[in-house]
Amino acid sequence: MTAAPLLLTCGEPAGVAPEITAAAWEALRDEPSSAFLLLGDAQYWRSRNPALSVTEVSDPREATSVFRSALPVLHRPFAAKPAPGKIDPATAPQVIAAIDEAVAMAFAGRIAGIITNPIQKEALYGAGFRHQGHTDYLAHLSARHGRPVQEVMMLVAEGLRAIPVTVHIPLKDVPGALTRQAILAQARVTAKDLRRFFGIERPRLAFTGLNPHAGENGTMGREEIDIIIPALRTLKEEGHDVIGPLPADTAFHPEARASYDAILCMYHDQALIPVKTLDFHGGVNVSLGLPFIRTSPDHGTALAIAGRGIANPKSLIAAIRLAARMAEKAR
Known part of the structure; x- marks a missing residue:
């Protein structure tokens, strides 16, 4: 029986999704292991390419x-055919519906994994979308299918796998949101899925501190002493291979990266800045903890350059290839 292919959602039609999809197909058409299909409006994709x-x-x-x-x-078919860079609210329900249908197909075993083209969240809110982004919406859909999950956002670039424990919240709210339980939950999911989808039998997990110099023994904050270190102690007792908390400013140079398989960072920019510095155009967003594979390019809809033929498809190509490798490991 032919293996199930990967599926790529349409994302925001007015953005760069049509052109990077076309470029990704051109780059991957001779790689059978990376075969994917698009869920979207075929006529609109033709008109843009x-x-x-x-x-x-x-x-x-x-x-x-x-x-x-x-x-x-x-x-x-889309309800409207937006010009590049010009969002049309009429397409918002169909962008959401494409994600819903992709998840349903994943649960039915009809596809090997999902790659999501970027969405414009502001365009979706008028259609009833009430989520921070793809990751928590996919977790919501999993629960609706009877599979509640602890979702984890992992960014991948140049061998670095970085997870922000707290994600899309103001920096001033991070200390209050950072808890032992949050660290434990994210670490357990990360370890499990590094085994399941990446073939790493005993993942080495590193953790940054929250404060400069990892708090310097409490002189620059007590979050390391009161929250992070106790969480790591529990993980060690459970048999996990963990190191930290590491000062974030020395956790990402090549020698440091060689000492771990993934690093859990305490807030959004701690994780994303090193990923985007290492490979701005080729980073991949991976959702761990879901019952299915999901990857995405690590960039937005790029409305300002849509339709100009200059969008870089490297991140989408990397997302498709990574999903293919994850599917192979899962099999």
Whole structure:
């Protein structure tokens, strides 16, 4: 039986999704292991990429056989055909519906994993979207399918895997949101999925401190002493291989990165700045903790350059290849 392919959601139609999708297909069409199909409007994708070869399919499993010659598309017509860079609210319900359908297909075993094109969250709020982004919405959908999860956002670039324990909250709110339980929950999911999807039998997990110099024994804050160190002690008692808390300013140079398989950071920018510094165009967002594989390019919709033919597809290509490798490990 033909292996199930990966599925790419449409994302925000008015952004760069149509052009980076076309470029990703051109780059990967000779890699059968990275075969994917698009869930979106085939006619709109053609209009944004006149030279692109597109084939409409009715079942995901048809994608593998046509992938080399054309981009396979599960055709879902848009209610509007927005000009590049000009969001049309009429498409918002269909952007959300594409994510919903992708998750349903993943639960049904019809696809090997999901890669999500970037969404414009402000455009979706008027259609009832009430989530910070893809990651927590996918967790919500998992719960709706009877599989409540602890979701974890992991960023990957140049061999670095970085997880922000607290994510999209103001910096002033981080100390109050940082708890032992949050660290424990994120670390346990990370260790489990590094084994499941990355083949790392005993993952080495590093942890940054919250404060400069990891608090300097309490002289620059007590979060390390009161929260982080006790959490690491519990993880060690459970048999996890953990180190830290490390001063964040010395945790990401090459020698430090060689000492761990993933690093859990205490807030958003601690994790994302090193990832984007290492490979700004090639970083990948991975959702751990879900019952299915999900990756995404680590950038937004780039409305300002949509339709100009200058969008860099490297991150989407890396996201597709990583999803393919994860699917192979899972099998």
